[in-house]
Structures are given as C-alpha cells and as structure tokens.
Amino acid sequence: xxxxxxxxxxxxxxxxxxxxxxxxxxxxxxxxxxxxxxxxxxxxxxxxxxxxxxxxxxxxxxxxxxxxxxxxxxxxxxxxxxxxxxxxxxxxxxxxxxxxxxxxxxxxxxxxxxxxxxxxxxxxxxxxxxxxxxxxxxxxxxxxxxxxxxxxxxxxxxxxxxxxxxxxxxxxxxxxxxxxxxxxxxxxxxxxxxxxxxxxxxxxxxxxxxxxxxxxxxxxxxxxxxxxxxxxxxxxxxxxxxxxxxxxxxxxxxxxxxxxxxxxxxxxxxxxxxxxxxxxxxxxxxxxxxxxxxxxxxxxxxxxxxxxxxxxxxxxxxxxxxxxxxxxxxxxxxxxxxxxxxxxxxxxxxxxxxxxxxxxxxxxxxxxxxxxxxxxxxx
Amino acid sequence: xxxxxxxxxxxxxxxxxxxxxxxxxxxxxxxxxxxxxxxxxxxxxxxxxxxxxxxxxxxxxxxxxxxxxxxxxxxxxxxxxxxxxxxxxxxxxxxxxxxxxxxxxxxxxxxxxxxxxxxxxxxxxxxxxxxxxxxxxxxxxxxxxxxxxxxxxxxxxxxxxxxxxxxxxxxxxxxxxxxxxxxxxxxxxxxxxxxxxxxxxxxxxxxxxxxxxxxxxxxxxxxxxxxxxx
Numbered sequence: 360x361x362x363x364x365x366x367x368x369x370x371x372x373x374x375x376x377x378x379x380x381x382x383x384x385x386x387x388x389x390x391x392x393x394x395x396x397x398x399x400x401x402x403x404x405x406x407x408x409x410x411x412x413x414x415x416x417x418x419x420x421x422x423x424x425x426x427x428x429x430x431x432x433x434x435x436x437x438x439x440x441x442x443x444x445x446x447x448x449x450x451x452x453x454x455x456x457x458x459x460x461x462x463x464x465x466x467x468x469x470x471x472x473x474x475x476x477x478x479x480x481x482x483x484x485x486x487x488x489x490x491x492x493x494x495x496x497x498x499x500x501x502x503x504x505x506x507x508x509x510x511x512x513x514x515x516x517x518x519x520x521x522x523x524x525x526x527x528x529x530x531x532x533x534x535x536x537x538x539x540x541x542x543x544x545x546x547x548x549x550x551x552x553x554x555x556x557x558x559x560x561x562x563x564x565x566x567x568x569x570x571x572x573x574x575x576x577x578x579x580x581x582x583x584x585x586x587x588x589x590x591x592x593x594x595x596x597x598x599x600x601x602x603x604x605x606x607x608x609x610x611x612x613x614x615x616x617x618x619x620x621x622x623x624x625x626x627x628x629x630x631x632x633x634x635x636x637x638x639x640x641x642x643x644x645x646x647x648x649x650x651x652x653x654x655x656x657x658x659x660x661x662x663x664x665x666x667x668x669x670x671x672x673x674x675x676x677x678x679x680x681x682x683x684x685x686x687x688x689x690x691x692x693x694x695x696x697x698x699x700x701x702x703x704x705x706x707x708x709x710x711x712x713x714x715x716x717x718x719x720x721x722x723x724x725x726x727x728x729x730x731x732x733x734x735x736x737x738x
Numbered sequence: 739x740x741x742x743x744x745x746x747x748x749x750x751x752x753x754x755x756x757x758x759x760x761x762x763x764x765x766x767x768x769x770x771x772x773x774x775x776x777x778x779x780x781x782x783x784x785x786x787x788x789x790x791x792x793x794x795x796x797x798x799x800x801x802x803x804x805x806x807x808x809x810x811x812x813x814x815x816x817x818x819x820x821x822x823x824x825x826x827x828x829x830x831x832x833x834x835x836x837x838x839x840x841x842x843x844x845x846x847x848x849x850x851x852x853x854x855x856x857x858x859x860x861x862x863x864x865x866x867x868x869x870x871x872x873x874x875x876x877x878x879x880x881x882x883x884x885x886x887x888x889x890x891x892x893x894x895x896x897x898x899x900x901x902x903x904x905x906x907x908x909x910x911x912x913x914x915x916x917x918x919x920x921x922x923x924x925x926x927x928x929x930x931x932x933x934x935x936x937x938x939x940x941x942x943x944x945x946x947x948x949x950x951x952x953x954x955x956x957x958x959x960x961x962x963x964x965x966x967x968x
Contacts, residue, residue, distance in 0.1 A: 547872070566840060566847040573835040643831050646792065647890065648820025648848055650813070733793055 370474035372628040373435050377478025378485070379617045380428030381518045385486035386493060387417035388514055393494075393506050400504045409502045416684065423680065428621075429522070431587055432478075436471060436526060437533050438580040442632070444537045444545075451538065452545030465534035472527025479519040496609055567649075567657045574637060575661035584629040585662045586669030592622035592712050593673030594680075600704040601681055604696055626716075630723045633658060634730075642732045655724035663716075670712055674705055740766040740789065740894065740926070745798035747784055758784045759795065760949040766942070768893075771920060771927045771960065773937045776946035782930045783898055785946065789928065790823055790896045791815050802894075820848050824892030824925070826916075828902040830879045832871040838882050839867040845890035854889040861885045861915050877908030881915060888919055895920075897929040901936070906968045913939065913963035935966045 391414050401407050444451060454464055490508045498505050538545075564572075575582060595618020602611040634641075641654045678700050685698040747759040758781045766772050776782040787793040789800055791807045799806045807818055824845070832841050838858065846854035858864055861881040871879055880900060887895060897916070901909035917939060920927050929940070937943045938961040945953040 566843045569836065569840050569843070570833075573833075573840075577835045639831065640833055643833070644844070645816065646819065646825055647845060648816055648818075648823070650816060733787060 370439055372624050373432050373474045374478035375624045376428050376432045377475045378482035380425050381479045381482030382486045384421045384425040384518055385483050387421045391417040392511055397504050440533050448545040452542045455542035461535050461538040465531050465538055468530040468534035469527040471530040472523055475526040476523035479522050483519050570657040571661040574658055581629050582665045584625050586665045588622045588625035589666040589669030590673035591618050593670040594677040596708045597704050598677040601701055641727055641730055645732050651728045655727050659720055741801040743799045745795045747795050758949050762951055768926055769924045771940045772942045773940035774930045774944045775937050780946040781949040782946045786896055786898055786930045791819055822893045824887035824895040826883050826887050826897040826900045828899040830883045832882055834871055837868050841882050842885045842889050845886040849890040851889055857885045857889050876904050880912050892925055894926040910963045935968055938966045
C-alpha cells in the first residue's frame, strides 16, 4: 500500500495541535483531580471558595482549549486525507479498478491517526514533567494543603489512547466515504464544481481577480486554517498580556507559547499547502509572462481578509472568556482585579500580527519566485 | 526573425552529464510555419524551450531581431514572453478551477485583449464558455489552450506535441484551427512533433537527431490538416 510513515510525518501540524491540547488538558485535569482529593482537608470558607473557582477554571480551560484544539485537529486531519486522495487519485483509482474494495484501501489510512498519538503522547509527557513546577507555584500561595503530583492512568488513557484510536477510526471512515468516488473519476483527477455558476463567474472580472477568488473558493478549509492561525495569535497573545495581572506570569508565558506555536505551525502549513496546490497554475502564469508579484498576490492575497477576520474573532473570544472567568467563575472570590478590554494590548498584538503575517507572506512569495517552471511543465 | 546561433545544452553533473543540444544554429523568418521533427530523446523539446526562453542554454545565442534573449534577466525574460510568445503544450495545462472563458482570459488580459471571445468562437467553443476543463473532451481542452495562447496576440507561437494526447480526428481538427488562425493572424509558428505527416503542413521542416539538426527543407506546397496522412 502506498500510504506510509512518510505521509503521516507530513501531519506534523496535527501532532503539534494535539500536543498543545493534551498538555493543557493534562495540566488542568490532573490539578483538578489532585485538588479534589484534598477537598475534605480544606477548612476555611475562603479556601473552599478558591477551591470551587480553581476547579471551575480547570474545567473551563480544559473544555474550551481541549475542545477547540481537538476540533481543529479533526478538521486538519480531514483536510489532509482529502488532499491525499486528490493528489493520489490515479494510484487509488487504479487500485479500485483492480478490484480493491473501498474499505480495503481506506483501512490503511489509520496511519494518519498515528500523528495524533505522537502529539498526545508528547503533550502528556510534557505536562507530566511540568506538573511539579506547576504545583510548586500553587503550593507557594498556601491556598490549600500541599498538593502532590500523582499519576492518573485514566487521564493517560482518555487523553492519549482514546484520541489516537478515535482519530484513526475517523481517518478510515472519512477515507472510505471519499473513496466512494468512481474509479475513473479518481484516475481523471476530476474536479468538483458546483453545477450552478456563481454570480461572479457571469460578470466580466479580470483574470487575476478571478484567480484570487477561485484559489480561495477551491480550498475553503485553508481559509479556516489561516483564520484559525490569526485567531490563535490574537487570542493567546492578548490573553497572555491580561493573564499577567489576573493569574500568574507562568500562566501568561504558557498561554503565549502555546498560542504562538499553534499560530505559526498552522500558518506555515496552510501557506505551504496554498503554494503547493497552486504550483502548476503559478508555473503556467510565469510561462505566459505574468510577473512574480502578480502570481504571489493572486495566489496568496485572497487569504488576507480572512486572517484579519480571524484576528477580530480572537480578540472578541479572549475578551469574552476572561470576562466570564472574572465575573462568573471568580464571582465569589475576593481581591480579583476588575477586567476591562485592554486597548493597548490589542494595538500591540495587531501591530505584531501585521508584521508577522506580512513577513510570512513575503517569505512565501520568495518561494513562489523560486519555483522551477520547466520541472513543473515536465511532470 | 529568430536567429539561433551555436546553442549547446547539458543536463546532469559529473559522469552523468549529458549533452542534449550540440551546437545548433537556425534562422526562422517572421510568419513562417516551422516544424521541428525528431524522435524521442532527439532534443527537439529542449530546443523549443531554449528558443522560447523557458530554459537558458549553456552557450550560444537566441536573437529575436536585435535582442538576444539569453542575456536577459529573469524579469526581462518574463516581460519578453508576455509581449511576444504564446505556448501550447501536449498536456494542455488549463486551470482546473476556471471556466473556458476565464482560462482564455488568462492570455487575453496580458495583451489587454477585450475581443477574446472572438477567438473562443474561432476555435468553435462559443457554447462551452462556462464549462470547466474537466467537463470537456481532450480535443476541446486543447482548443481552449489554443485560444488561450492566441488571445495574448503572440508574435511567435510555440507548440510542443500539441496533438500528442489526441486521436487522429481530433488532432486534425485542432491542427486545422491552428492553420486557419495562423493564416489570419500571420504569427510565426514553431511546432515540435514526432509525426512526420504533420511536417507536411509546414513551410520549413527541421529534422533533429541526437541533439543536432540533421536536415532542413522547405515544403513547396503546404498541405491542410485534412490532406495529410496519419
């Protein structure tokens, strides 16, 4: 079978996201379980209120972060499988034509689930190694009796084994569904088009503008990933700035690191995918005499508005999440500082985002410039 | 006038270095229909790529009038292709997510050609303008690529085995369109093929063998696409 570890390695983005998700969930769920074991030993009313707040925080952070990241990993996995089937249509079509059943081919896609296993295992181990430092910080505040690090096999099972099996099964089911395409259509690499032309296609739109639109329309999942990347950058950077006052510096650094890793990995994987998916188009444009700048703008430019939409949603998300935490979760806790929207943090984050995004765009436009025309034409 | 002088081209490095073009010289007059004929591996496609500015030779010159394109920078070469050259390939290379009209517009916009629909009509695809390449037959796809190449009003049209992926009937149809449009617009045609019969349609036939020109001759009477054997 043609699917191997090499193909699974390309799913490093999913591994990184799974790693971050499991890291956050392990940290907070372990803490919750260990604190819950000490519940009976908490004697003061303030201590009890803090306990309730900490447990609620842990649940909210684990559910929101874990849920969002798991959903993103799932979307990314489906995107990779669709992409794999699209680019290996000929080989898969031949296998089907030879008599292999959809399931017989699809079951080999389990290997894509291994990226989730690697990410989850690394995330779990990283969190477990970080737990002593994390508990030390909590213990230093003397809110509860001393919390000790304990290994919870149920967490390892739920956060490493279950996602790995779940994603492997998801990969097989999705591949099975995609492989329902007739063998001939797979071999012809038939592109799906909506039967009805959009209004834009009946208008007299210049080629470059239409190319920008069709590039975005052709890979809607990449719109999601680029917007998600901007969302992570915006939400996590701003949240980390506010967290310094609301929680601790360690928490702020942790959030910032996870946010930046997620943002960069998703952005670079998405842009690589955009360039790779449009290599032939770019080569043909260059053959015809389109300038390098025109090619870059047409292929990459369409995603810019979506990245800013992602940034705006990230800003709203982090504000809403922190506001909910402060006003609802910590409602009964004393000395929690009031939280208001931080315009300075937002402006600084926006500036950093524009700078980072444009540098990434420039780097990928240089990559487009270096695409060898002839090798593409001779494929 | 295209003047090719003493072109050499090597592929590979060290021991596997292979000379594909061995000092080729050739002159092609404006408006001429030239066919470069040769077997697989004779170097005809590499020669076409070098002549059209898609590849740089290791030595020699390719002059269009007074301008030697081997001395142009990448940016200048792109501008040169934009202003002068049209391409048609065996594999069509149409943009799959765009309709016939938009594919043709890819060429037309470079020449600010607002009358590109006339060319779509000229290749018999006026009723397929809103179709996508995957909804067309091989012959129709190649006709789109003919229209796309001509919509940019090239001075020279390069064709690399344009009928290589088509059956006889469809090939004749595509060649007929190319001939008709050549007579109408008088651009220079340089076509690479391994099919000796297609050579009967050309003014000038250049035979290549092992990276060298083995013979050049002129057809006294050019045959039409439906007159040649297959």
